[in-house]
Amino acid sequence: MSLVHPSPQTPWRLPESAVLEGLRATLLRWYDNAGRVLPWRKVQDPYRIWVSEIMLQQTQVKTVLPYYDRWLQAFPTLQTLAQADQQQVLKLWEGLGYYSRARNLHRAAQQVMAEHQGIFPQQLEDLLSLPGIGRTTAGGILSAAFNQPISILDGNVKRILARLTILPSPPGKAQKELWQLSDAILDRENPRDFNQALMDLGATICTPKVPKCDRCPWSSHCLAHQTGTPTHWPMRETPSIRPHKTIGVAVIWNTQGQLLIDRRLDKGLLGGLWEFPGGKLEPGETLPECIKREIQEELAIDIEVGDHLITIDHAYTHFRVTLNVYNCRYSSGTPQAIECQEIRWVTLEELDQFPFPKANLKIIEALREQGVPE
Numbered sequence: 001m002s003l004v005h006p007s008p009q010t011p012w013r014l015p016e017s018a019v020l021e022g023l024r025a026t027l028l029r030w031y032d033n034a035g036r037v038l039p040w041r042k043v044q045d046p047y048r049i050w051v052s053e054i055m056l057q058q059t060q061v062k063t064v065l066p067y068y069d070r071w072l073q074a075f076p077t078l079q080t081l082a083q084a085d086q087q088q089v090l091k092l093w094e095g096l097g098y099y100s101r102a103r104n105l106h107r108a109a110q111q112v113m114a115e116h117q118g119i120f121p122q123q124l125e126d127l128l129s130l131p132g133i134g135r136t137t138a139g140g141i142l143s144a145a146f147n148q149p150i151s152i153l154d155g156n157v158k159r160i161l162a163r164l165t166i167l168p169s170p171p172g173k174a175q176k177e178l179w180q181l182s183d184a185i186l187d188r189e190n191p192r193d194f195n196q197a198l199m200d201l202g203a204t205i206c207t208p209k210v211p212k213c214d215r216c217p218w219s220s221h222c223l224a225h226q227t228g229t230p231t232h233w234p235m236r237e238t239p240s241i242r243p244h245k246t247i248g249v250a251v252i253w254n255t256q257g258q259l260l261i262d263r264r265l266d267k268g269l270l271g272g273l274w275e276f277p278g279g280k281l282e283p284g285e286t287l288p289e290c291i292k293r294e295i296q297e298e299l300a301i302d303i304e305v306g307d308h309l310i311t312i313d314h315a316y317t318h319f320r321v322t323l324n325v326y327n328c329r330y331s332s333g334t335p336q337a338i339e340c341q342e343i344r345w346v347t348l349e350e351l352d353q354f355p356f357p358k359a360n361l362k363i364i365e366a367l368r369e370q371g372v373p374e
Helices: 017-034 046-055 061-074 078-083 086-093 100-115 124-128 135-146 155-165 175-185 191-205 287-299 349-353 358-370
Strands: 244-253 259-263 278-280 302-315 320-332 342-346
Touching: 017 175, 017 191, 046 061, 046 100, 046 135, 061 086, 078 100, 086 100, 124 135, 135 191, 155 175, 155 191, 244 287, 244 302, 244 358, 259 287, 278 287, 287 302, 287 320, 302 358, 320 358, 342 349
Parallel strands: 244 320
Antiparallel strands: 244 259, 244 278, 259 342, 302 320
8 A cells, every 4th residue: 555654755645546445445344334333323413413522522432322311301402402501501511521512512502593593504614613613523513414525533533544654743743634634535425424434443443552453444554553563653742741739628618507619600621610619729838728718819708627528639631630628617708709600508418409520529429428517
């Protein structure tokens, strides 16, 4: 196979048309026999396909499946999603992570209702104007729902193409070349099945750590397989050290046995979710000192910091946190939403009504084991 990869001496060149044609045919034959049966593949409803595409961003199928079912029971149509309250949307998403995806789905549904009379757009430019939809997601939706010949380039596809051509640079630095190859290799007569097949190939065969090259329809054409180095590709960029934040968290009780929770601003990683208040430990502070300072700065109240409840280590994509959680007693002052959207006093039983970040769910579990302090 005459796949030529770039080097300082050799510019990037796409495979010849006959090679591309053979790759398309073998992949589609493989997909006919080995493709996964997934609920969003049984329909051509763009709304349902769109929901699956967003949920599958950086999330495995097995994790998505129960969320997908619950979502469609609550919001069976684009209109029902657009009319929903954001808190209901976030509560259904609770535990799935990357909460901006849920906020963007909600906002995009409202935008489709307002700008497209509730009809899901079929033009790439219109789709790209919706929040949370980039080129790959748009290609996935338009090819699956409308069989439009638009390519995709998610993490699985990047890995496949990098191995196929032994791409001599990390994918992040070769986006142009990878998009060119994805465009060229796309089967324009059957883009729906081809893009789904490509994603299945990456998810089930051309996996990151233990690729099943003996079962791959492209193994005879894959340069990484031919050279015996599939796991060397794609090339990796030097990983950066993830920052670590130490956080003091206050579980604030009043004399009625209620807890104080606040809702984050609608921006950032966990925007719109509820949490137990607190903040970052500053140099030279003890954790109780940190918690008292943060609560005064964020809520303008005084508290007494009591016993330690739980310590939670949690990793996000770009940083890690350690939450040091303490039971606290409300002393004085009127709570103010200085750095949040709103504040509520709630009972332990009422916490289930609110969407919380995953790490905070562990705090709630610990509170249920502890009960209301005397």
